[in-house]
Amino acid sequence: MASTSPNPPSALSGAALQASRAALNAALADQSASADASESLEPGEIQEVDMQAQAEGIRTVFSDPTNFNVKHPLYSPWTLWFDSPATKGRNLPQTPISAFPQTPLPQTPGVAAAQGWMEDIKRVISFDSVEEFWGLYNNIIPPSQLPQKANYYLFKEGIIPAWEDEANKNGGKWSIQLPKDKNRANVDKMWLYTMLAAIGETFDPSPTTNGSNADSLITGVIVSTRPQFYRLSIWTRLAPSATEEDGLRERIEGVGRHFKTSVLGYADAAKLAGPLATEVEFLSHKDSEKKGKAAKKIII
Template identity: 40%
Template sequence: MAQNNSNGNSNSLQVPTGDNKYVTVFNDPVNFNAKHPLNNSWTLWFDNPGKKSNANNWEQSLKELITFDTVEDFWGVYNNIMKTCDLSVSSNYHLFKQGIKPMWEDSANKHGGKWSIQLPRNKTMSDIDNIWLYTMLACIGEAFEHESEVCGVVVSVRKAFFRIALWTRSSDNRDVAMSIGRTLKGQIGVDGAFEFQPHHDTKTGGKPWVV
């Protein structure tokens, strides 16, 4: 997780200047002053469009919450936002690389697709927070062989299920897509089929790839 990031940080710790001794979160979870940089900066978004939302006004409900680029700042965010299991129906968290909006129309997404799985609420309610956490950790920790293909991940809260989805930059290379899908499934340890579908096929109902 703590390697070169998009801002040119090296894989060494970010430490204070001067004579102060650096203290990591592993030494002192409250008074640490050193941070472990991520390879990329990530932005957390939230929306709860409600019943009156449609394709024309959905973007108005999308809120950019915060951007972080270190391990410690990720945990600071995660520990201070509402957990997925407590969100109201129709809510969505989106975690995307900085500069990419969680929209099909974004230039990074428009030629891509998504891996997704639906998790029944009655079976996964107690586990969904951990499943979402492992999904985010797989992304910010760059667990994927084709990491540059990963744009972001989404968790959606619906009346009967939760949905986890990972968005990719492209959708025309089956081997690359399948590699990402297999890694995602292994990282979060969930039974059931993950399906990949290009964004442009979502409305036409093309047959998805499955792992």
């Protein structure tokens, strides 16, 4: 069933609005003169544009959530995936997405474990604009209302939310575990801010701000519900080694610090560990696979 209390973008404030605007700033919207006007120009003549009239005619999703006429593309397209014990063996995700047709699953990397796991995860929808993101967000069940052992995965288009994917296999994840009884009222906001920071490229902004063609470190973000806690995770395509000297560790730590302070809203020096709770911790996927050995964690 659909969420009964959608959170329209025009009502956003604080960190959510800031992150949304970061998503807009990561996009390029060209406002060009009409073709007819251009064709009537003499060689070397410059078309005069009434900028005030154009500005007055622009309605964004922030000023008019239902009748906007401008679409803001994101820096990268994204895909939302979902799984839950209640959806195993079924063709549709247990979310109110009846308006969105089910799409075929892309090929899973050639690893038997990943193939079995991917049979139960469902691809919900892909999007590449701010407006499509809000259309999705306002029509799915929030994490606080999901059944136990359910997961949302928001990953860049073309990247499967599995360790074995080429984009993930050399990476790791930042994560935090939050007790359910103390965070039921906060987890929806935390998940929203995490998604906004991901699609707005604010976790690792360097590829979008310096004109570089380098890939962002971020491949996807996840929220998981468990019987006694929630877990939020940010997956990266690379993980620092003990001998790295190229600044990767500093960049990875920057992601974790932004996650802790700007997205989750904790003080930089805050200690978060406790019963069922963890600090904001980074662990490579390769270390996660090691059984019975001390993990090499980075803690912010």
